Amino acid sequence: MIRVQQVTKRYGTQLAVQDVSFQCAPGTVTGFLGPNGAGKSTTMRILCGLTPPTQGTTSINEMPYRKLVNPGRQVGVLLDASAQHAGRTGREVLNLAALVLRVPRARVSHLLELVGLPPEAAKKRVADYSLGMRQRLGIAHALLGDPSVLILDEPANGLDPEGIFWMRGLLRDFADRGGTVLLSSHLLREIEAIADHLVMIGNGQIAADGSKKELLASSGTLVRALDPSALCPALIRAGIEFTPNPDGGLLVQVEPVEVGKAAAAVGAVLTELRPADGGGLEELFLSLTRTGAAKTEAADLIAPADPTDQKPDKKVSR
Amino acid sequence: MSAETLTRLDWSAPDGSTPPPARPGLARLTVVEMRKMVDTRAGFWLLVSIGLISLLAVIAQLIWGDADARNLTDYFSLSLYPVGILLPVLGILTVTSEWSQRTALATFTLVPERHRIVIAKLAAATVFGALSLLASLLFSAFGTALGILLRDSAGSWSMPASNLFQALLFQVLGVVMGVAFGMLLMNTPLAIVLYFMLPTVWQILTSVITAIRDAAEWLDLNGAMEPLSLGTLHGEGWGKLATSTLVWIVVPLVLGTIRLIRREVK
Secondary structure, three states, rough: OOOOOOOOOEEEOOOEEEEEEEEEEOOEEEEEEEEOOOHHHHHHHHOOOOOOOEEEEEEOOOOHHHHHOOOHHHHEEOOOOOOOOOOOHHHHHHHHHHHHHHOOOOHHHHHHHHHHOOHHHHEEEEHHHHHHHHHHHHHHHOOOOOOOEEEEEOOOOOOOOHHHHHHHHHHHHHHHHOOOOEEOOOHHHHOHHHHHHHHHHHHHHHEEEEEHHHHHHHEEEEEEEOOOHHHHHHHHHHHOOOEOOOOEEEEOOOOOOHHHHHHHHHHHHHOEEEEOOOOOOHHHHHHHHHHHHHHHHHHHHHHHHOOOOOOOOHHHHH | OHHHHHHOOOOOOOOOOOOOOOOOHHEEEHHHHHHHHHHOOOHHHHHHHHHHHHHHHHHHHHOOHHHHHHHHHHHHHHHHHHHOOOOOHHHHHHHHHHHHOHHHHHEEEEEEOHHHHHHHHHHHHHHHHHHHHHHHHHHHHHHHHHHHHHHHHOOOOOOHHHHHHEEEEHHHHHHHHHHHHHEEEEEEHHHHHHHHHHHHHHHHHHHHOOHHHHHHHHHHHHHHHHHHHHOOOOOOOHHHHHHHHHHHHHHHHHHHHHHHHHHOOO
């Protein structure tokens, strides 16, 4: 069980995370979604006791992280796969953790096998690892203490498609056996494929929080007709409101059967009739990404002309 | 590897039904920190070169040194110097590499009580300081024996126990100072440069500016530690060692520990 309650983190005047609250229940995979720089990593570091929050509290299995007894036996954490000593071998990284966690040495070989790092690879130094191999090592490190909670920051980064598929299976299995998983990503599709629960963050604030079913539920029906000029009057006559989709179809807020009836009444030929895609989630996600980018851009554009701007270095650099 | 073998592996209870085991003890953490000092190329070769240079110093003394100095006590004092210079670098690296290699993320995730890591690192550094004495003793016995066999030197085997104790203090103070500077500065090159420079600059100032000499000697760590390596520290020397240790080792250690505990880990 993971709880984040009204967490705020301020760096100087900048709010990295603002009043963030969410929970992750056992048996579920929670996708923590947001554009780069939205506050995902900050929130996860706060959750792991590495960054003190300005306000708010977090807990894992009802305890603050720093109060957990031998935390690695309860929470598996992978915040940055590249944060390992380049001069240490993969096996040694796990051996050291096994000592701290007090797990038998045999478990190291076991985990190396589980994540698909063969003995020859485990003997190599981390400097010679690809990002994908580092992610696998990091996942092994996280699972070493046989935890009940996993906190993974962008674990799919650098994994090949086969590796991503493998990781999905691994995390699904972990959750199905009662584990709690929180994993972050800046890719909606990646999260959609594995999460049951979605928490979306943008500009340091929670933008959406709910089950995947709820959030990805279709919002209406998409209809496309061979001759739209025949269909539109029919919809109006049936009292169905519609909005044209950019790609030529029409988006309506009723069930497909209503649209089909209206079309049949005037003999309009339909080429497509189905529930519309992904609710508002994708649009929301895109808008978060855009506002994030737009803000920076706007700030950059305004900076040279704005006499009240307090950052002269920015002007020089342009 | 098939999906079948993946799910068959015996991870037991992700529902958290098994009670968590006890936290690792300080002895265990010390062993881990010692191992972290030698299991990387940098750490391993640093230790090997410390040993080799000590051995070379003894051999050089045997070949070119004063005939009077071919005895256990003198070899021993001599072999302490290379260790005394290089071992503190290992002390610095044990802390700064956590930040430069970003292993602090894993270290403090597994052990959130950061002061326990500080204690383990200090203990590990102290153990290495003590182990280095064994190497020094071994090398100086080797030199003494060879001197008797090959060069007909008198080769006295006697050495007062106080030499051993002062030598231990010499090495441990040095390596602890390394850890302290590492924690305070958290940057490898900066910590190494300042570690060597600051006490030396102070020593030079002390000898140049006569007006402050009497007072400044009380803070001259190099000057105070030198008799330790010879086993000749006595009287007022202990007082000077205490005051300079306070300023150059204890204060950086306390400030460094506070910084390490407070610092955000990224």
